[in-house]
Amino acid sequence: MAQRKRYLFVCVNRRPDNAPKGSCAARGAVEVHAALKAEIASRGLAKTEVRPCSSSCLDVCWAGPAIAVEPDGYFYGRVTLEDVPAIVDALASGTRVERLVMPQSDFEEKTAGPPLPSIKPEGTAP
């Protein structure tokens, strides 16, 4: 298979559940990566257009789940499962989902917008 036009690097870093910083995995990144992979494959885009990869920490924990879209060089932040179809639509048409593109202020914790809540792991007490 040739080099893909794009590679998505979905941070799936996980910290302990009580870590103040939270983590992309605690906010649902593993499920987002799996859903992207399935949607990209089902639309026939996997072998030429885009390869969804998982990645270690991208250092924007507060804005996670975060995805580096390369080689375009922008990041999506606070991505949820509901965003996956729009992200794949944009990949298919060579555009991007502007409402999810992280502004430069989101790369610094001090100036970032509010984080998504951590998703409680299944089976834990409320």
Next chain:
Amino acid sequence: MAQRKRYLFVCVNRRPDNAPKGSCAARGAVEVHAALKAEIASRGLAKTEVRPCSSSCLDVCWAGPAIAVEPDGYFYGRVTLEDVPAIVDALASGTRVERLVMPQSDFEEKTAGPPLPSIKPEGTAP
């Protein structure tokens, strides 16, 4: 910390030791990622210039250890520990190590050059 100028995505995918395809991890990618991280940090490049991340499979197993250099959009292939200083020199000077840059033929197993040997895990029989 601001968005870095570059992100390195080092494939650290591991397959079972007897998998015919081998894997980046079996060819030393975990050690390459660790060495890159240490060298980049020791040269003071980690906070502004480049963040070395690990990644899931980049689908160029035969040319591994493989590194996607983004947002430049080229891949390094068959990277060994000995290549790490040259890679970091190139990052520092905004150039690239041409002898390691994967040609398009390396993205297809059929046309790729020969793979590096798998490194035998410690403690296994010869």
